[in-house]
Amino acid sequence: MLQKLLTRKHFSNFFLLLVSLFLNAIIYNVFLLPMNLVTGGINGIATLTKHLYHITPATMLFLTSIACCLLSFMYLGFKRTSGTIAASFIYPLFVELTSSLNNILSFDKNELFLLVIFAGVLTGIANGLMYKTGYSNGGLPVVSQILYDYFKIPIAKSSLFINVVIVLIGSYFFGTTNAMYAIIFLYINSLVLDKVLLGVSGNKAFYIITSEDEAIRNYLANTLKHSATIFDVKGGFLQKKREVILTVIPTKEYFRVTEGIKLLDKNAFFVVTDAYEVNGAK
Numbered sequence: 001m002l003q004k005l006l007t008r009k010h011f012s013n014f015f016l017l018l019v020s021l022f023l024n025a026i027i028y029n030v031f032l033l034p035m036n037l038v039t040g041g042i043n044g045i046a047t048l049t050k051h052l053y054h055i056t057p058a059t060m061l062f063l064t065s066i067a068c069c070l071l072s073f074m075y076l077g078f079k080r081t082s083g084t085i086a087a088s089f090i091y092p093l094f095v096e097l098t099s100s101l102n103n104i105l106s107f108d109k110n111e112l113f114l115l116v117i118f119a120g121v122l123t124g125i126a127n128g129l130m131y132k133t134g135y136s137n138g139g140l141p142v143v144s145q146i147l148y149d150y151f152k153i154p155i156a157k158s159s160l161f162i163n164v165v166i167v168l169i170g171s172y173f174f175g176t177t178n179a180m181y182a183i184i185f186l187y188i189n190s191l192v193l194d195k196v197l198l199g200v201s202g203n204k205a206f207y208i209i210t211s212e213d214e215a216i217r218n219y220l221a222n223t224l225k226h227s228a229t230i231f232d233v234k235g236g237f238l239q240k241k242r243e244v245i246l247t248v249i250p251t252k253e254y255f256r257v258t259e260g261i262k263l264l265d266k267n268a269f270f271v272v273t274d275a276y277e278v279n280g281a282k
Contacts (some may be wrong), residue, residue, distance in 0.1 A: 007102075013133035014086075020130035021087060021137070023122065025094035026101060031119035033057060034102050035112065036169025039182045040163030041256050042068075042139040046095075048166075058096035065092060068142040075146045087130075091137060116181045120188030127189065128196025150163030160182060201274035204254050208261060209233075210268035220247050248275050279282040 036051065042064045046057040063135055065088035072081040107115055130137060144158040155228040163186075171179030210216055213230075220226050227248040234240065249257055253271070261268050 011140040013135065016129050016133045017091065018134045020126040020133075021091045022094050022098075023042060023126040024130075024137075025091060025098045027122050028057070028095060028117055029098045029101050030105050030107075031115055031122075034107075035066075035109070035115065035181070036170075036174045036178055037116070037119075037182050037185060038167055038178065039185050040166045042142075044163075044170060048169060048173065056096075056099075058092045058099065061095055062089075062092035064140075065089075065138055068139055071146060072142045076149065080145075083134065084136045084142070087135060087137040089111070098128070111214065112181060113184075116185050117188055120185045121192050123185070124159065124192025124195055125188045128193045131193070131197060194223065198276045201276050202251055203248050203275040203278055204251055204257075204263075205248050205273050205275040206270055207273075208258060208268060208270040209242055210245070210261070210270075211267045212265040212268070213243055213245060215264045216261060216268070216277065219264060220245075220257075223260070224253060224256060225250065248278050 013211060028046075031037070031146055032039060033047055033050070038047050042061055045053075045064055046060040048058045049055045050057050062270075064116060069081060069084060069088045072084060102223060116256075141155075142151075143162065144155045145159045147153040148155045167179055167182050169183065181270050205251050208216060215229055217230075220228050225251050228245050230245055233242055233244050247257075258270075258272075261270055
């Protein structure tokens with residue numbers, strides 16, 4: 001039974017990978033390439049080489065992906081590379097298959113800002129679906145991983161540096177305005193990607209330190225009908241032991257909790273974070 005479930009999950013994830021790669025290919029051919037939007041990564045390299053050397057994007061994407069895949073095999077090993085192999089072959093193929101869509105789906109270039117927003121949202125959705133499957137699109141992030149493993153350069157910093165360099169090169173050939181649009185695209189993409197991966201938070205977690213702990217616990221339990229967990233902590237400066245009240249409440253009751261805490265103890269210290277998943281609570 002477990003084996004059947006795992007097999008079904010594997011095929012489901014692979015199907016989602018295909019959908020996300022196909023959607024990314026459409027976005028590239030319909031939005032990014034016609035707008036000469038260099039957004040970093042292998043897409044940005046493909047756009048630049050098409051402009052400079054008239055190399056078809058699918059060809060450059062395939063060559064770059066295979067080169068990164070080989071580097072991953074050499075320096076990261078087969079196990080860490082296996083999740084990127086499929087995308088390295090499939091994505092360039094999808095880009096080639098959808099290359100004629102820009103002749104069918106044309107948009108008013110005067111509405112560039114709207115197109116960038118729409119493309120950023122779609123890309124965030126596509127990438128979020130892909131990352132949920134456990135697969136990876138490979139490409140230049142492999143270089144960042146190698147730099148971290150061998151030189152301890154943080155992945156976030158090296159990835160940012162590589163993409164900034166590609167965007168700056170794009171701004172040299174296509175203008176600073178295009179680079180600004182590329183930054184907007186990347187920002188929207190990251191926001192939507194987080195929402196797809198984590199979902200929209202329906203709950204808030206409160207960590208409360210107060211001298212009126214009994215009154216606040218009663219307020220949470222009797223007025224709002226929410227349970228709380230108490231655990232001991234010790235202050236870093238005064239080394240004084242205190243109690244922290246932890247409670248998770250629906251987002252719609254956020255202001256009822258904060259106002260109640262302030263009324264009961266105006267000097268209370270509390271931290272509120274998003275709680276994306278809550279299990280086991282009654």
